[in-house]
Structures are given as C-alpha cells and as structure tokens.
Amino acid sequence: MNPDLDTLLERIGATAVERDARGGHAAEEKALLREAGLLLWSIPREHGGLGRPWAEIYALVRRVAAVDSSLAHVLAFHHLQVATVLIYGNDEQQRRLLGHTAEHQCWWGNGMNPLDRRLLARRSAAGLTLDGCKSFCSGTVGSHFMTLSAVLDGAPQPLLAVVSTEHPGVRILDDWDPIGQRQTDSNSVAFEQVPLEERNVLRAPEVPPTPFHTLRNCFAQLVLVNLYLGIAEGAFAEARRFARTQARPWLASAAQHATDDPFTQNRFGEMHVQIAAARALADRAAALIERAFACGPALTAGERAEVAVAVAEAKVLAHRSGLYASQELFEVVGARGTRAALGFDRFWRNVRTHTLHDPIDYKLNMLGRWALKDEAPDPLNYS
Numbered sequence: 229m230n231p232d233l234d235t236l237l238e239r240i241g242a243t244a245v246e247r248d249a250r251g252g253h254a255a256e257e258k259a260l261l262r263e264a265g266l267l268l269w270s271i272p273r274e275h276g277g278l279g280r281p282w283a284e285i286y287a288l289v290r291r292v293a294a295v296d297s298s299l300a301h302v303l304a305f306h307h308l309q310v311a312t313v314l315i316y317g318n319d320e321q322q323r324r325l326l327g328h329t330a331e332h333q334c335w336w337g338n339g340m341n342p343l344d345r346r347l348l349a350r351r352s353a354a355g356l357t358l359d360g361c362k363s364f365c366s367g368t369v370g371s372h373f374m375t376l377s378a379v380l381d382g383a384p385q386p387l388l389a390v391v392s393t394e395h396p397g398v399r400i401l402d403d404w405d406p407i408g409q410r411q412t413d414s415n416s417v418a419f420e421q422v423p424l425e426e427r428n429v430l431r432a433p434e435v436p437p438t439p440f441h442t443l444r445n446c447f448a449q450l451v452l453v454n455l456y457l458g459i460a461e462g463a464f465a466e467a468r469r470f471a472r473t474q475a476r477p478w479l480a481s482a483a484q485h486a487t488d489d490p491f492t493q494n495r496f497g498e499m500h501v502q503i504a505a506a507r508a509l510a511d512r513a514a515a516l517i518e519r520a521f522a523c524g525p526a527l528t529a530g531e532r533a534e535v536a537v538a539v540a541e542a543k544v545l546a547h548r549s550g551l552y553a554s555q556e557l558f559e560v561v562g563a564r565g566t567r568a569a570l571g572f573d574r575f576w577r578n579v580r581t582h583t584l585h586d587p588i589d590y591k592l593n594m595l596g597r598w599a600l601k602d603e604a605p606d607p608l609n610y611s
Contacts, residue, residue: 293458
C-alpha cells in the first residue's frame with residue numbers, strides 16, 4: 229500500500245458524494261491527481277515519464293474507482309490516449325507528444341468514439357481541416373491534447389489524429405448530464421475549421437489496421453473492466469463498513485448484531501465470490517495485455533484474439549459483480565442506508581450508466597462463438 233496514495237484517496241473520497249450530486253468538472257481533484265504524478269505512469273521513461281507496467285496502471289484505476297469512479301474514468305482515459313500514441317504513433321510523434329505531456333504534465337481527452345461519424349476531415353491545398361462534432365469525449369475539459377477519429381473524404385475507415393484541445397475552433401459543449409459518472413467530462417466537442425497538421429495524423433484511413441493497432445480496443449475494454457470492478461469493490465467496502473457500525477438486524481432475526489445474521493452473511497459471501505472471480509480475471513487480462521503490448525508490431529492476430537477473449541471474460545464478470553454489489557449494498561445496510569446524505573446510490577448509478585455503453589449480450593455472444601466455433605473476436609469492433 230502506498231501511504232501517499234492512501235492519503236490522496238481519502239481526500240478525494242471525502243468530497244465524492246457531494247461532487248457526484250453536483251456533477252460538473254472536478255478541477256481541484258484532477259489537480260491532486262496531477263500533482264501526485266499519476267499522469268506520468270504510462271509514459272515511457274525515455275520520454276520523461278515513469279514507465280509503470282500496465283497491470284499497475286489498471287490496479288490504480290480500480291483503486292481510484294472504488295472511491296470515485298468518475299475521477300478513475302478520467303484518469304484511465306488519459307492513460308488510454310497515451311497508449312493510443314504508443315500504439316499508432318511513429319517515433320517522432322511519441323517523442324514530441326509524450327515528451328511535451330511529461331514535461332508539462334498535460335491531461336489528455338478522448339474523441340475516438342467510433343459510432344459517431346459526424347466529425348469530417350477535408351483535404352485542400354492548405355492541408356487538412358476538421359469540421360463537425362464528436363460525442364462522449366471523456367476528459368476533454370481541462371485537457372491539453374485529445375485523440376480523435378474523423379471521416380476523411382467518405383473513407384470507410386476513419387483517420388486517427390491528435391489535436392490541441394485549446395486550439396481556436398475547438399469548442400467543448402456543456403451537454404453531459406447522465407444519472408451516473410457525472411464528473412467524467414464526457415461532453416461533446418464541436419470543431420469549426422480546425423487545422424489538422426499532417427504530423428499529428430496517427431493513422432491515415434487507407435492504412436490497414438494491424439493486430440497491434442487493434443490492441444487499442446483491448447486497452448479500452450480493460451479500462452471499463454477495472455472501472456466496473458472498482459465500483460463493485462467500493463460498494464462492498466461501504467456495505468461492510470455500514471453493516472459493522474450502523475446496520476441493525478431485522479426484527480425477526482435471532483442475531484444480536486447485523487453481522488451475525490445468516491442472510492446478511494450469505495449476501496456478503498456472494499458479493500465476495502463475484503468480486504474475487506472478476507478480480508482474478510481482470511488481473512489475468514492485464515498480464516496478457518502487458519505481454520501482447522511488449523510484442524509491438526510483431527503481435528499476431530492469434531495473440532491479439534487471446535487478449536480480447538481474456539478481456540471479454542473479465543468484463544462479463546466485472547459487469548455482473550458491479551451491478552450485483554451496488555444493488556446488494558442496500559439489502560445488507562437496510563432502510564437506514566437509503567439516506568441521501570450517504571450517497572450509496574451513486575455506485576449503482578455509476579455502474580449502470582457505464583455498462584449500458586457496451587451491452588453484455590454482445591460480449592456473451594462473442595465469447596460463445598469463440599467457445600463453440602473457435603471464431604476470433606472482430607478486432608474492429610468493441611473487442
């Protein structure tokens with residue numbers, strides 16, 4: 229356990245309920261993460277970062293998510309964009325963009341939503357220009373850079389690039405108002421005649437994606453795994469604390485204390501098993517993605533498929549354990565735990581908001597086709 233990180237998480241946790249109710253931008257808390265050097269974990273040492281293993285980064289995301297899943301989301305998506313540059317960027321792009329990021333401890337935002345094709349890139353004699361809009365751009369508020377996908381001249385595959393979020397013509401809209409994950413800054417971003425330098429294009433649309441390129445999808449999916457799992461762990465911790473200190477046994481129970489009630493014990497046992505299983509699969513997937521990332525461009529389609537399946541397995545259990553723990557929290561704390569000031573509802577609202585972005589039925593279907601027909605996951609999909 230890192231005592232400095234423990235102190236940071238306690239400080240963030242002290243305001244988590246109030247900030248969840250308020251929504252908006254968590255500028256002060258993001259500054260704390262930045263000051264703690266957490267933005268540097270994924271940046272290689274040769275570019276001025278800390279070069280921490282991806283397994284440690286995902287474990288960090290999970291710990292933050294247990295306290296505040298919105299901040300964990302923003303932090304995780306920052307590291308996902310760094311991974312995007314490491315996967316798609318050439319040596320010059322990595323050196324320039326990540327070196328600047330490390331030197332100034334810049335935040336990154338995400339504009340890679342593949343389902344939103346409204347952002348258009350047009351080529352003229354003056355170069356590339358961006359016009360349009362992109363939704364679900366997590367972490368863009370207060371960021372310096374963002375990765376994005378844009379449709380170039382109607383091409384079926386998008387162009388992938390980096391722009392400065394502070395560039396004139398880039399406008400972050402105030403349209404993020406969900407029931408959960410309220411401080412992820414997942415606003416839409418509008419672009420009006422924004423120049424795109426050729427040197428900031430990470431992948432042209434005519435370049436076919438390699439297995440290593442599509443490993444980026446696995447990185448993104450494993451972010452969600454650890455967010456869901458962190459929420460489950462946070463709900464479990466709150467339930468345990470309340471059951472031990474404030475909960476009362478039901479009037480028909482023979483137990484003198486809530487923790488001695490057998491039905492309460494059974495519910496904690498079920499939560500424990502689900503979370504333990506999801507954690508084991510999440511850690512296994514992190515180890516596999518670390519190994520695959522180390523292969524670089526030599527990564528094969530088969531090796532990539534193995535990672536995608538492992539991540540999907542972990543995601544199904546993390547999805548279920550997150551929803552289950554956030555629901556069972558109320559069963560074990562009882563009616564006294566529904567006081568609004570406790571904010572226990574935030575766990576369910578946060579995990580429910582997030583899990584709807586990638587329906588579990590499609591994950592199960594993909595795993596079923598793998599198990600039944602040895603059919604590899606579609607690398608261009610959410611896998």
